[in-house]
Amino acid sequence: MKEYNITVIATNNPKIIKLEANHFLVKGNYEYKNIDEAKNSPLAQQLFYLPFIKTVYIASNFVALERYDIVTWEDVKADVAQQLVEYLNAGEPVVNEEDVQKKQPVTVYAEVTPNPSVMKFVCNKRIVPSTYEFKNIDEAKDAPLAKELFHLPFVKEVFMDENYVSVTKYDVADWDEINMQLREFIRDFLADGKDVVTAEALQKKEESKQQEKVNLSYDDTSQQIIDILEEYVKPAVASDGGNIQFQSYEEESGTVSVILQGACSGCPSSTFTLKNGIETMLKNMMGDKIREVVALNG
Template identity: 50%
Template sequence: MSKITIEHTSNPAIIKFVASKMLTESSYEYNSIDDAKNSTLVQQLFHLPFVKKVFISANFIALEKFDILEWSEVEKELLEILEAYLEQNNSVFAEDSKEQIIEVYAESTPNPNVQKFVTNKLLSNQNIELSKIEDAHEVPLAYELFEFPFVKEVFISDNYVSIQKTNDLEWFEINNTLRDFLKEYLQSDRRIVSESYRSVPQAGSVNKEVFKTTDDEISKQIIAVLEEYIKPAVAGDGGNIQFLSYEVETKEVNVLLQGACNGCPSSTITLKNGIEATLKQLLPGKIGAVNALN
């Protein structure tokens, strides 16, 4: 079994994991998951949102991080991932690893009642928001999460789950329980969402008398701005924004806030100072106001 040790470097953004055996006779640098077609391990590492670059050379793997956390918060878990992978695979470049090593870590969000649990595995291509167990029969992961009495709402998107808790407990009391459950569930390769499931806005989250879909040219421009400039930032906080409609006469934009954004105390500030301001700047003269219909 290959042993791995952690080495901190003079660059605080870069950490090295040094193996007790040679990993490669060449040197490789990966700047994105698209560069990592020859390495399942590197692909898994890029699913972690703080990983910016991966370097493999001789007997070490070096990682460069985005400035969203400190290495001390995740280095032990990364060590476990690398050791487990090398124990199961003869090479970091093996295309057919026996099993993906799942890791889950928690991130706080602007909403104090919502925690974002990020994993190195794609969970869903849909944005799935559920507020009760009765709606979760086709989303087995959410169904089992609702069996915890302190889980109030579940939002699943990409490689993370945002969970809203009840008010009677603090996160430090339940974080490890949820993290361990998610890690075990995903490692067991159980179904996350049924193939027939199609995400729809939750009942009561949209005023049906007001909501009317639009697909005119300005609506398409608004969607393009939301996709490129707004959604990545909102997803980083464990939420999502969904375009609903554009009112030509009043120039009002109606959206649906999901995940950590829904019910967040700072969502009004985000809506006006962030989303509305960005749309007004990039689409001058076309935006009057942005309203959340939930």
């Protein structure tokens, strides 16, 4: 029998913690808002008996928990982690995946983005735990949804984050002609309960993040830039179907390099946003340390 260990990982949201196991827990992604929704997950049902648990999300090798405001994670996270370890090491089931209904109610709607070549398709459920970008079908070998989208002749690039998919089209097609087809395609794929990305892809992503933490040691200025981007810029960029990542900071020239992804990549208005939004904000908040912000398309 496998022996499970749990690592508690903080997230950008103070109400949510991530409990990461050293072995895979499930093949799919599961989110539960209450104990009634968790009929197919004995683990989630047990967690909901804790009065401060608001949402349970289970995927790959981790369980993410959202709390109510009646407690802080600092007070209870050790007890919750221990309870999870004991549950898993007792051999109790996490999710009875064979009991999951094949067809799941899914809503998908389209949002126009500032980039005329990109449409954002928003789902009523979380579909991936972090960002994924695919420039071609070869890059999407571990992402079944993106791989199938690339079989459509007008799909150029696919970007996914949290609860949405941003699709970049070739100029040969107009959105009026393909919008409905894409929306229904994504909705049917999700309703069939198919994996958006494979368990292997989730594992690779997590390993990459951990390796990045080991390899990268940012100076104080770079870390301050990253914190500003995370808090003030990323949420706004995500609402437009894109993403921004810190690349580097050159102290001598005062130049900040960032990577633009999704709808932001190649967007005609990205230069304006970069100069009049991000660059101005960093200059105002960090003074003479920042002279210029330059962008690289992801």
